[in-house]
Amino acid sequence: MxxxxxxxxxxxxxxxxxxxxxxxxxxxxxxxxxxxxxxxxxxxxxxxxxxxxxxxxxxxxxxxxxxxxxxxxxxxxxxxxxxxxxxxxxxxxxxxxxxxxxxxxxxxxxxxxxxxxxxxxxxxxxxxxxxxxxxxxxxxxxxxxxxxxxxxxxxxxxxxxxxIPDSIESKFVGPLMCGGLTVYSPIKRNIEDVKGVPHVAIIGIGGLGHMAIMISKAMGATVTAFSRNYDKKEDALKMGADHFVATQLDKGWTEAYRDQFDLILNCASSTKYLPINDLLPCLKVNKRFISVGLPHKEEQLDLKPIQFFSNGCTIGSSKLGTRQEAIELLDLAAKHDIKPxxxxxxxxxxxxxxxxxxxxxxxxxxxxxxxxxxxxxxxxx
Amino acid sequence: MxxxxxxxxxxxxxxxxxxxxxxxxxxxxxxxxxxxxxxxxxxxxxxxxxxxxxxxxxxxxxxxxxxxxxxxxxxxxxxxxxxxxxxxxxxxxxxxxxxxxxxxxxxxxxxxxxxxxxxxxxxxxxxxxxxxxxxxxxxxxxxxxxxxxxxxxxxxxxxxxxxIPDSIESKFVGPLMCGGLTVYSPIKRNIEDVKGVPHVAIIGIGGLGHMAIMISKAMGATVTAFSRNYDKKEDALKMGADHFVATQLDKGWTEAYRDQFDLILNCASSTKYLPINDLLPCLKVNKRFISVGLPHKEEQLDLKPIQFFSNGCTIGSSKLGTRQEAIELLDLAAKHDIKPxxxxxxxxxxxxxxxxxxxxxxxxxxxxxxxxxxxxxxxxx
Known part of the structure; x- marks a missing residue:
């Protein structure tokens, strides 16, 4: 040295x-x-x-x-x-x-x-x-x-x-501290009151999204992963996704998933290239489309108010998580052996x-x- | 005849x-x-x-x-x-x-x-x-x-x-059937789980907004009415609003109402002229900005995703209400003598x-x- x-x-x-x-x-x-x-x-x-x-x-x-x-x-x-x-x-x-x-x-x-x-x-x-x-x-x-x-x-x-629970190696804890917590908090807040098995959509299989799949599964949700093409399909299924949609290649997925999700968690760092018009109808009534990737300060939402009326959904963001949620997440990771x-x-x-x-x-x-x-x-x- | x-x-x-x-x-x-x-x-x-x-x-x-x-x-x-x-x-x-x-x-x-x-x-x-x-x-x-x-x-x-309960005259029931129900449903759904006295913001004191003030009050909420100028202040207070903000004339209201509302109900038929950047920070954490006035099909939301991050709020719409909610509303109107x-x-x-x-x-x-x-x-x- x-x-x-x-x-x-x-x-x-x-x-x-x-x-x-x-x-x-x-x-x-x-x-x-x-x-x-x-x-x-x-x-x-x-x-x-x-x-x-x-x-x-x-x-x-x-x-x-x-x-x-x-x-x-x-x-x-x-x-x-x-x-x-x-x-x-x-x-x-x-x-x-x-x-x-x-x-x-x-x-x-x-x-x-x-x-x-x-x-x-x-x-x-x-x-x-x-x-x-x-x-x-x-x-x-x-x-x-x-x-x-x-x-x-x-x-x-x-x-x-x-x-940190002793059983988790430090290198796997790192990514949970920001990325993991950032997805855990909105998943928890939006599925904890769901009766039955919640169904979560994860958009964007990257740094945030791959943890969101594992965390949602560990919390007992059914998970559908959305990506533009099939490149990450195999990985997403290994991470625990139950279903996979290639938004630019698959046909008819809006119909197939209409009224299905208790939460759509957008883990892409931009909403710009998302098919939001096709995604929003996949939410159940009054549920939320939440972005966790904070985009460029000038990015505009390309959205019409009329798009919300078919199911009374809302769109917004979530920021990090609390100490209590971080401790819950680490506990969940230890119990379910979640490894980013x-x-x-x-x-x-x-x-x-x-x-x-x-x-x-x-x-x-x-x-x-x-x-x-x-x-x-x-x-x- | x-x-x-x-x-x-x-x-x-x-x-x-x-x-x-x-x-x-x-x-x-x-x-x-x-x-x-x-x-x-x-x-x-x-x-x-x-x-x-x-x-x-x-x-x-x-x-x-x-x-x-x-x-x-x-x-x-x-x-x-x-x-x-x-x-x-x-x-x-x-x-x-x-x-x-x-x-x-x-x-x-x-x-x-x-x-x-x-x-x-x-x-x-x-x-x-x-x-x-x-x-x-x-x-x-x-x-x-x-x-x-x-x-x-x-x-x-x-x-x-x-x-319809016998005590309400038909002419007062009419406006409750669409306008009244349209505001009752999102008010109820967004304040029923609030601990303590909920605080509701009503934007736009017109056909929908004036009923929203009366209904929110009857449901036990504190109500702040928002209008562009002071023309409707006196009326809004008579309807039961606790506070009134003239968004184009009052100064410093974003600061004064920061982190105050459990719900912002937009009763204007457009989001176009609203100071959304100033309104969203007035929501408490994870609360909703809900529009009930359905705008022109081509209207765009002028909004940046980054605006949601200060409080994890969401924005969307609500459509009408259910039979159960209509019956609840008529009951509320009878009990509290709500007259549009x-x-x-x-x-x-x-x-x-x-x-x-x-x-x-x-x-x-x-x-x-x-x-x-x-x-x-x-x-x-």
Whole structure:
């Protein structure tokens, strides 16, 4: 291990960062000051971290019309580390942390903090807290801009770090922390009151969709997977889908699936190329079409209000999940042996570059996980 | 009463009809053959009938890209009578009708039939039955095109005729049969599981909206009425609204109402001029923005998927209501003395013309009801 990648923790964290969105695909190793340590903070020494499509939008700055937040942080780095499917070991805890001990393995997803006092936080909807702080690219009240998990360490509020059942390997937990939780929450919220066996449609068999199939099945649903063509049919059935529809090749599927679904979960990162007119009639009365892939900020919905009238359905989105839902998901994953289909990439500059560029081309089956953090950063002692 | 307006029932019904959408505002008195009398049919001798905005769309043929359905009916008139807020007395019943007696007063709304066998009909969602037949402009399986309530009589399936509590005057019942039920159903479905006092936003204080305010209040909700300016403020408060927002004049209302509503019910007949970006954040987490005014078939939603992410809300529509909901609504109206704000127009050619043209200009407070049917048609003996 070269000296230069070792970390002088707790004075510094090290990670792969950019400061220019045009160079989104080539983060460089940097050393940076962590956020001030709060009484409910945990420091996690990172073991592995999934690569989420959110990173592409954030590094390219496609969700914002402002410059990268880190460039105007009041302290901390003027560079940006991403990554929010983090697994690691607690190496320090704030004075008021009672739920964890140093040494415990935890996961951290896309949210690192919230106020924990507002009506949303108090009603098990902390992912929608107006003061929510994302795990990266997000400004804390004290002016620090959060830094993510392609790094030696990460600092986050204890509430947003989740205990991991011993039976699940860390590399399989990573993708569950953002992608898995993001699909689990709307699946749970939309099928828990269904009488009988719920029927869930999963659109888009990629990073999110492949976990959505496995999670829906584990929750007892019948699952129909939708993809444009047959390329992913075999995989989708292996993941547990009961039925498969190739929307551009199969004929008559709108008729065949009319009035069938308790939920359509759109896991594609865009609604732009979806046959929404054909999909909405497949919902049962008053059910929801929920998108979990957050698209480009300028993307418009191509939709007419009259399309909702045949079944009183609604369309919208869902964002992440709560601590309670994360713990439920990890429990479900342990019980049903849910393992995201991953491709491991040992962390290093070339590895980060490879993961981001391949993901950008859709060349992944189905989730990259950056691994070997201990070796690279000379941690894990 | 002139002889010519009298009706030779049961051979004929008489009503005000068009056969050319360009003459939508000038229906003429016609005589026509009723649909074949089925074993579950009722004949209602009409006493009064509300004028609903649906009539404007239907007469102008704005919801369809086909010619008027009546022009290709296999039997019955080649002209079209509209009207679906009907109150009258049963004057004949089919051989299998057990729930009603001749002479009973009933109401009929916008739906005259459905299959009563499919999963939607069996699950208290008969308004979404794929074989639903509207009270007018809608083709029965036998090829007859349904004729509405600006008429001496109407024929409909017993299931879609509702018994009326004695304490409510017929003229106040009419508008409840379509408009009232159309708002009652989504209000009920979206607030019945709310813990505590639900908060409902009503957008558009017109025919639908004014009933939505009264109905929401009667159901125990806090109601905030939204209109473009202050013209209807006083009325809205009299109807029972707790708060009033003039969206184009008041400042800072998005902030003031952020995270407040369990339901936003859009009663405007278009989403086009609505400040949707400002309204959606006013919903609580995972709640719905529901439109009940069915817009022009070509109207597009001007909406970006990213707008749903702040609270996981969804947007969609709701269509009419069920028999059970209609009966609940009539019960609620009787208990809480709900009286739609109506302007009565005695039925006649000029009256129908006046009602339609004034409604088209929005010159109504808040619902026209055509009355005096017995005098005009020489019925009610």
């Amino acid at each position: 070269s000296e230069s990648t070792s970390v002088n923790y707790p004075q510094e964290f090290k990670g792969f960062a950019i400061n220019d969105p045009s160079k989104w695909d080539n983060p460089k190793l940097v050393s940076y000051e962590p956020k001030k340590f709060g009484p409910h903070d945990l420091d996690i020494e990172i073991e592995c971290c999934g690569i989420c499509a959110s990173e592409l939008f954030s590094l390219k700055n496609d969700w914002s019309d402002q410059p990268l937040a880190c460039l105007s942080s009041s302290y901390g780095p003027k560079t940006q580390v991403v990554g929010h499917e983090i697994v690691g070991k607690i190496v320090a805890k704030g004075t008021d942390v009672t739920m964890y001990e140093v040494g415990q393995r935890v996961g951290l997803g896309a949210q690192a903090a919230s106020c924990l006092k507002c009506s949303r936080c108090m009603n098990n909807n902390e992912q929608y807290c107006p003061h929510a702080v994302g795990t990266y690219c997000s400004r804390y009240e004290d002016g620090y801009v959060s830094q993510g998990g392609y790094a030696s360490h990460v600092r986050a509020l204890d509430h947003f770090c989740f205990p 289909w991953i491709q491991e990439i040992p962390i290093c500059e070339e590895g980060v570059h490879e993961g981001l560029t391949k993901l950008d081309k859709g060349d992944v089956k189905y989730r990259f996980v950056l691994t070997d953090f201990h070796r690279f950063f000379n941690t894990g002692k | 002139s002889e010519s307006t009298s009706v030779n029932y049961p051979q004929e019904f008489k009503g005000f009809a068009i056969n050319d959408p360009s003459k939508w505002d000038n229906p003429k008195l016609v005589s026509y053959e009723p649909k074949k009398f089925g074993p579950h049919d009722l004949d209602i001798e009409i006493e009064c009938c509300g004028i609903c905005a649906s009539e404007l769309f239907s007469l102008k043929n704005d919801w369809s890209d086909q010619p008027l359905a009546c022009l290709s009916s296999s039997y019955g008139p080649k002209t079209q009578v509209v009207g679906h807020e009907i109150v009258g007395k049963i004057v004949a019943k089919g051989t299998d009708v057990t729930m009603y007696e001749v002479g009973q007063r009933v109401g009929l709304g916008a739906q005259a039939a459905s299959c009563l066998k499919c999963s939607r009909c069996m699950n208290n969602n008969e308004q979404y039955c794929p074989h639903a037949v509207g009270t007018y402009c809608s083709r029965y399986e036998d090829g007859y095109v349904s004729q509405g309530g600006y008429a001496s009589h109407v024929r409909a399936l017993d299931h879609f005729c509702f018994p 704000w109506i302007q009565e127009i005695p039925i006649c050619e000029e009256g129908v013309h006046e009602g339609l043209t004034k409604l088209d200009k929005g010159d109504v407070k808040y619902r026209f009801v055509l009355t005096d049917f017995h005098r005009f048609f020489n019925t009610g003996k």
